[in-house]
Structures are given as C-alpha cells and as structure tokens.
Amino acid sequence: MVPLSYYLVLSGIxxxxxxxxxxxxxxxxxxxxxxxxxxxGVNLSFVAFAAHWHALAGQVFVFFVxxxxxxxxxxxxxxxxxxxRTRETLNVDQVNLLKL
Amino acid sequence: MISVHLILFLVFGAVAVAGxxxxxxxxHPINSALSLIAVMAALAGEYLLLGAEFVAAVQxxxxxxxxxxxxxxxxxxxxxxxxxxTKGSHVASLFGIPGVLxxxxxxxxxxxxxxxxxxxxxxxxxxxxxNGRPQDxxxxxxTIGPLLFHEFLLPFEITSVLILIAIMGAxxxxxxPPSTSSGPAKEAGN
Numbered sequence: 001m002v003p004l005s006y007y008l009v010l011s012g013i014x015x016x017x018x019x020x021x022x023x024x025x026x027x028x029x030x031x032x033x034x035x036x037x038x039x040x041g042v043n044l045s046f047v048a049f050a051a052h053w054h055a056l057a058g059q060v061f062v063f064f065v066x067x068x069x070x071x072x073x074x075x076x077x078x079x080x081x082x083x084x085r086t087r088e089t090l091n092v093d094q095v096n097l098l099k100l
Numbered sequence: 101m102i103s104v105h106l107i108l109f110l111v112f113g114a115v116a117v118a119g120x121x122x123x124x125x126x127x128h129p130i131n132s133a134l135s136l137i138a139v140m141a142a143l144a145g146e147y148l149l150l151g152a153e154f155v156a157a158v159q160x161x162x163x164x165x166x167x168x169x170x171x172x173x174x175x176x177x178x179x180x181x182x183x184x185x186t187k188g189s190h191v192a193s194l195f196g197i198p199g200v201l202x203x204x205x206x207x208x209x210x211x212x213x214x215x216x217x218x219x220x221x222x223x224x225x226x227x228x229x230x231n232g233r234p235q236d237x238x239x240x241x242x243t244i245g246p247l248l249f250h251e252f253l254l255p256f257e258i259t260s261v262l263i264l265i266a267i268m269g270a271x272x273x274x275x276x277p278p279s280t281s282s283g284p285a286k287e288a289g290n
Binding site: 001002005006007008009010012013014015016017018019020021023024025026027029030032033034036037040043044047048050051054056057059060062063064066067068069070071072073074075077078079080081082084085090091 | 103105106109113116117120121123124129132133136139140143146147149150151152154155158159162163166167170171174175177178180183184185192193196197200201203204207208211212238239243244247248251252255259262263265266267269270271272273274277
C-alpha cells in the first residue's frame with residue numbers, strides 16, 4: 001500500500017517542474033508544454049484524493065481538467081501559429097509588442 | 101515489507117520525474133514533447149495503481165495521443181529549432197530554479213509532516229484482481245458514466261459548448277489572414 005502523501009509529493013514535484021519550465025523556457029511551445037505538465041501534476045493529486053476518500057467525483061474532475069486542457073491546447077497552438085506568422089519567431093523575449 | 105504497489109509506484113514515479121526533468125533540460129522542443137509523452141504514460145500507470153482505469157485510458161488516448169500529436173504537429177509545422185537564451189532568461193533561471201526547488205521541498209515537507217505515512221491510499225486494483233472480481237474497480241466506466249451523466253450533467257453539457265467554442269476559435273486563429281492585408285500584387289500567388 002502506498003501512502004497518500006507519496007502521491008501528493010510526486011504531484012508537487014511534477015507541478016514544480018512545470019513551474020520551473022514556465023520560468024526558464026524561452027520557446028513558446030516549451031512554455032506551453034510546461035503548463036500541460038502542471039495540469040498533469042494536479043490531475044494526479046485529484047485521482048489520489050479520489051482513491052483515498054473513495055469519492056469518484058475526483059475522477060470526474062480529472063475528465064473536466066482534461067477537456068479544458070485539450071481545448072486550451074487547440075486554441076493556444078492556434079495562437080502560436082498566428083504569432084509565428086506575424087513575428088517569424090517563437091522566442092517569447094522577441095514577442096513583446098501588441099501591434100507590429 | 102515492500103509491496104508490489106510501492107515498487108510499481110516508485111518505478112512509475114521515477115519515470116515521471118525523470119521525464120519532467122528531461123523536459124526542462126532539453127533545448128529542442130521536440131525532445132521536450134517526447135519526454136512529456138513519457139511523463140503522461142507514467143502517470144497513466146499511476147492512475148491504474150489508484151484504481152482509476154478509465155482515467156488511465158483517457159489519459160493515454162486524449163493526453164498522450166491527441167494533445168501531444170497536436171503539439172508535435174505544431175512543432176514540425178513551425179519548424180521550431182533549438183531555443184536561444186538571452187540575458188533575461190539567464191536571470192530567470194538563476195532565481196527560478198532555486199525558488200522552485202525551495203517551494204517543492206516546502207510542499208513535500210509539509211505534506212509528509214502533516215499526513216505522515218499512516219494515511220494509506222486505497223489501492224483497489226491488485227486487491228480486486230486477486231479476488232477475481234475485476235468488475236468491482238471503482239474507476240471503471242460503469243461507475244464513472246452514471247456519475248458523469250447524472251450528477252455532473254450540467255458541467256458536461258457546458259463542456260460541449262466549450263469544445264465548440266475552442267474549435268471555432270482555433271479555426272479562426274489558425275486560418276490564413278484575409279488576402280486584403282497581403283496586398284493586391286501577391287493575391288494571385290495566394
């Protein structure tokens with residue numbers, strides 16, 4: 001049997017890795033993948049709590065998180081394509097103007 | 101005594117953490133994407149250990165399948181190369197990495213101190229399989245479905261609207277800009 005706290009620590013480590021990637025990555029796609037990593041870390045704690053408290057609602061929340069993440073990925077990647085079309089770059093340091 | 105559960109948890113957790121660290125270490129986005137797929141597959145294993153078999157399947161199909169294919173497709177479409185670092189990004193890594201390390205150590209310390217190891221997560225997967233009643237899994241589609249379509253019906257329907265809006269937004273954003281902005285001379289080429 002695995003204690004609940006182990007799952008929470010793993011979830012926290014994954015979330016922290018996501019935050020680190022969000023801070024240190026300069027490629028906009030890598031930053032986006034760091035956000036997905038953070039969402040995955042949160043999902044793990046949802047499922048762990050659901051198993052611990054025998055509450056299946058936690059697993060349903062994970063579905064909604066996945067749906068929102070998928071929608072976010074579709075829209076976000078479309079925005080990235082639009083940005084690349086106008087700026088010709090993926091480096092977030094060079095995308096600092098609202099209007100060209 | 102170390103149980104099978106704990107060994108599997110440690111193996112999957114090690115794969116997930118290694119993938120997450122590799123995502124940070126790699127400079128090329130395609131390598132980061134592949135390590136993120138490894139993280140998601142390992143997390144699907146963790147979900148199976150927790151008895152959430154339907155969530156594990158959806159994790160593999162939707163996350164590691166659909167979403168990551170979208171990522172890899174975009175990376176290849178935009179021909180993303182190795183990221184270059186500037187002065188500001190070095191400052192960010194200088195302060196970001198120690199800060200995040202400190203934060204994660206604080207979280208781990210607080211969780212382990214407060215809940216300790218006496219709170220045992222239910223690991224129904226191996227138990228039910230050894231009992232020969234695999235249909236009693238708590239996270240099977242038979243138990244998730246009624247919950248999703250009765251108690252969470254309104255969020256479920258709102259989700260469909262959200263997906264519709266996301267589809268339309270993605271099509272509008274990623275479609276080619278109107279040819280009036282590209283000038284009359286290039287219109288014939290487009």
